[in-house]
Amino acid sequence: MASDQAETVDLLIVGGGINGAGIARDAAGRGLSVLLVERDDLAGHTSSASTKLIHGGLRYLEYGEFRLVREALIERERLWGMAPHIIWPLEFVLPQAHSPRPAWMVRLGLFLYDHLGGRRKLPATRAVDLDRDAMGDGLRPDAGRAFVYSDCWVEDSRLVALNAADAAARGADIRTRTSLVRAARAGAGWAAEIEQGGVRRRVEARAIVNAAGPWVVDLLGRLGQAPNERGVRLVKGSHIVVPKLYEGAHAFLLQNPDKRVVFAIPYEGDYTLVGTTDEPWDAAPARPEISADETAYLCATIARYFARPITPAQVVWSYAGIRPLYDDHAASASAVTRDYVLDLDAGAGRAPLLSIFGGKITTFRKLAEHALAELAPFFPEAGPAWTAGAVLPGGDFDDFERLVAALVAERPGLPPALLRRLARAYGTRTRQLLGAAAGPEALGEDFGGGLYAAEIDYLVAEEWARTAEDILWRRSKLGLHVPADAAARIEAYLARRRAAA
Incomplete structure (x- = not known):
């Protein structure tokens, strides 16, 4: 079935990952009309x-990525500050036992890490x-010295949903389960x-933004674009989730003999998240799964440092993703740059096509700002940059514990643990x-684990959730x-909801 009436927009964005959602938010806030299409779910890959x-990516300093790390x-x-409900500080313990790098090199890297980006609120590195120290509980005997530094945790898929929600509130049209069939100038x-x-x-659009992630080159081909020097290097990263390995709210950054690093991070209260791997992905982009070799690698890393090793049988959940890194022709997958490249095709009066290569979740906002700067000559009516410091939906509070306390006081009949999870x-x-x-009883059907119908209704109405997996x-992560x-x-x-609609 086809509709003869064409929609007209300024920007057609293809891809509902963090870069696409971030660009949609930024552009909508500048007054541009935006249509974002995502063939699956937001953050579905x-x-x-x-x-x-x-x-910042501490290990990227080793590869000379100073601009990326600083940004x-x-x-x-x-x-x-923009999303304190889904982003919060996390301390990382970096043991020197088994380190392939001398302590002076690690300390120098951490000194740069502390001072390169204008740190204000996070604590400085300490030994x-x-x-x-209680931070060593759970490790093997004679764990020795370690450095402790700080970064932040993020609920990644929620960050995407909140960017999309804010974009929609500013006028963007966000359509999931929607494919781009074809497009031509x-x-x-x-x-x-x-x-x-x-x-x-x-759809008629003044410009297209190709934010298709691992499918960025595939989309260029479908748009009839000739190959150029830009390329994407696909790297699979996998994680495992196991029963909690240690007490405490801190994470570990574990160094392996091959100089790769693996994180062990508190996860969902009862678990520890372990990852990631870096494996070349030579096949077509897809929804990947962790391999037996990757699981063994992560288990071996834990056994190297922790008193109680883990086995593949203890993995309660795993996930893997394909990272679409800009191909800088590095020798190994671990060394490939995490920086981003914006490729604008708009020569000789041609309608602009902006393709996004690479990037990391931390720099999505700045990437979006740079993307709008690239497109600025074609949209002189667009407003100025505005997203720095503009809070995301739900982030308009100063102190998380005070927010939880207020919710508990307002709703004494609801379990405090439920209110804390919802606030997060x-x-x-x-x-x-x-x-x-x-x-x-007023929240509707109870699906277990603290999930009620009221939350499902909210996610369907406000965040494009369509399936149980979403x-x-x-x-x-219920x-x-x-x-x-x-x-x-x-x-x-x-x-039943759809039938009643």
Whole structure:
């Protein structure tokens, strides 16, 4: 089925990962009309498969990536201030036992890390003796000295959803489960065709932004663009989740003999997240799975440092993602730059096509700002840069504990643990989600793990959730906490909602 009426927009953005959502938000806030299409779910691929850190990338200093690290470090505290419900500080313990790098080199790197990005709120690096400090609990005997530095944690897929929600609030049209069928230059703009639910629609756009992530080159081919020197290097990164390895709110950065590093991070209260790997991905982009070799590598890293080793049988969940890194022709996957490159094709009066190569979640806001700067000559009516410091939905509060205390005082009939989890996900918008509910019975069907119908209704209405997977594994990580039959019950509930609509 096709619609003859063409929609007209300034920007057609293809890709609903962090870069696409960030650009949509920035552009909409400048007064441009924006249509973002994502063939799957928001953050359905790479942007929900990260190590979930807002960080400068300490190890990138070793490769001379000073510009990238500085930009990321500046963004680190800025993003924390913009979304304090889904971003918060995290201390990292860097043991020197088994380190392939001398202590002076690590300390020099940490000195640069402390001072390169104008750190204001996060604490400076310090040294600890793991044999005497509680931070060494759970490690093998004679763990020795370590450095402790700080970065931030982020709920990565929620960061994407909140950027999309803010973009929509500013006028952007966000359409998930919508594919770009074709597009070609027509006069001063683009004539495109999109498809959603079997219905095709025509779109006329003044410019296209190719934010397709691992599919960036594939999309260029479908747009009829000739190959150029820009390329993408696909690297698979995998993570495992295991029962909690140690007490404490700190994380570990573990150095391996091959000079790669692996994080061990507190996760969802009862678990530890371990990752990541770096493996070349030579096949077509897809939804990858962790390999047995990757699992063994991560388990061996834990065994090298922790008193209680883990085995593949103890893995309760794993995930993998394809990182679309800019191909700088580095010899190894670990050494490939995490910097981004913006490729603008707009010569000889041609309608602009901006393609995004590479990038990391920490620098998405700055990448979006740079993308709009590239497009500025074609949109002289657009407003100035504005996103630095502009809070994301739900982030308009100063102190998380005070927010939780206020919610508990306002809703004495609701479990404090539930209110804390909701505040971590939705911030001040928790009140909108809860409505007038004074007790659990007012939240609708209970799916277990603290998930009620009221939250599902909110996610469908406000955050484009359409399936149980969207809800359990991207809008939340409640898939680790709900009963085995929860997904089927959620799908049945969603079907009833659709039928009643």
